Amino acid sequence: MESQSPANPGPLMYRQMADWWPLISHPDDYADEAAFIHQTLEAHITGELHTLLELGSGGGNNASYLKAFYRLTLVDLSADMLAVSRRLNPECEHLQGNMLTVDLGRIFDAVMVHDAIMYLTRQDELLQMLRNAWAHCREGGVVILLPDCVKESFTPETKQHGRDDGKRALRYLEWTYDPDESDTTFITDFAYLLRHPDGSAQVFHDRHVMGLFPRRTWIEVIRQAGFAPRWIVDHWSRDVFLGIKKSPDLAG
Numbered sequence: 242m243e244s245q246s247p248a249n250p251g252p253l254m255y256r257q258m259a260d261w262w263p264l265i266s267h268p269d270d271y272a273d274e275a276a277f278i279h280q281t282l283e284a285h286i287t288g289e290l291h292t293l294l295e296l297g298s299g300g301g302n303n304a305s306y307l308k309a310f311y312r313l314t315l316v317d318l319s320a321d322m323l324a325v326s327r328r329l330n331p332e333c334e335h336l337q338g339n340m341l342t343v344d345l346g347r348i349f350d351a352v353m354v355h356d357a358i359m360y361l362t363r364q365d366e367l368l369q370m371l372r373n374a375w376a377h378c379r380e381g382g383v384v385i386l387l388p389d390c391v392k393e394s395f396t397p398e399t400k401q402h403g404r405d406d407g408k409r410a411l412r413y414l415e416w417t418y419d420p421d422e423s424d425t426t427f428i429t430d431f432a433y434l435l436r437h438p439d440g441s442a443q444v445f446h447d448r449h450v451m452g453l454f455p456r457r458t459w460i461e462v463i464r465q466a467g468f469a470p471r472w473i474v475d476h477w478s479r480d481v482f483l484g485i486k487k488s489p490d491l492a493g
């Protein structure tokens with residue numbers, strides 16, 4: 242199973258549908274989570290936190306809050322999603338790149354991967370991403386990983402959501418299920434119903450293949466990449482993983 246790459250650009254949501262992103266997922270829905278991320282980073286970092294690299298930053302919804310505290314560098318595979326985020330966060334640095342391989346040639350106080358991490362479907366990809374995060378993180382800094390779910394918390398479900406923006410409207414059905422419990426993926430099928438300003442309507446189907454790993458795998462790959470792992474449960478009962486990059490004299 243491949244992750245997104247320029248050869249395999251992945252879900253429609255981040256290409257043709259990107260312009261509709263604020264009707265799928267709006268900044269208003271992120272205030273509490275961004276506050277939690279801010280508090281958690283501050284609680285785990287050694288020294289001051291000024292610079293934050295977000296890998297897979299998408300439409301920049303979390304960034305729209307975190308930019309009040311930090312200088313943000315936002316990296317995403319999708320040029321279309323970066324364009325959405327640039328409109329919301331013009332003061333942030335935006336760069337196109339793959340979280341597995343991007344090389345910015347500089348280090349940050351903290352590195353964050355939010356729900357974009359769900360698109361890594363193999364353990365070796367998690368490790369590759371964490372090694373890359375390590376290369377971009379200063380000593381005493383932290384990496385924070387916020388997957389939507391882990392193997393132990395996964396539940397098949399169906400949700401519906403969407404918004405109007407005054408001219409356009411979108412509703413979607415999100416149907417999550419795991420056809421093969423023995424592998425490290427599950428599927429989310431999205432059905433979008435778009436209403437255009439002229440009143441015409443369109444329907445799209447969009448399949449997202451996502452990674453599903455047990456807690457012990459997350460902890461193991463964080464350790465393998467060289468970080469000291471931490472595991473916490475957030476206010477919404479989701480698993481959050483951190484890696485502390487200790488200086489060699491503090492390592493252990």
Ligand SMILES: C[S@@+](CC[C@H](N)C(=O)[O-])C[C@H]1O[C@@H](n2cnc3c(N)ncnc32)[C@H](O)[C@@H]1O
Pocket residue numbers: 244245255296297298299300301302303304316317318319322338339340341355356357358360
């Ligand atoms: C759900 S969106 C992120 C939304 C984001 N949390 C926000 O606050 O707006 C997931 C993003 O991950 C990006 N993505 C997926 N795989 C990636 C990879 N290997 N490297 C960089 N970005 C990736 C997609 O292009 C997409 O923009």
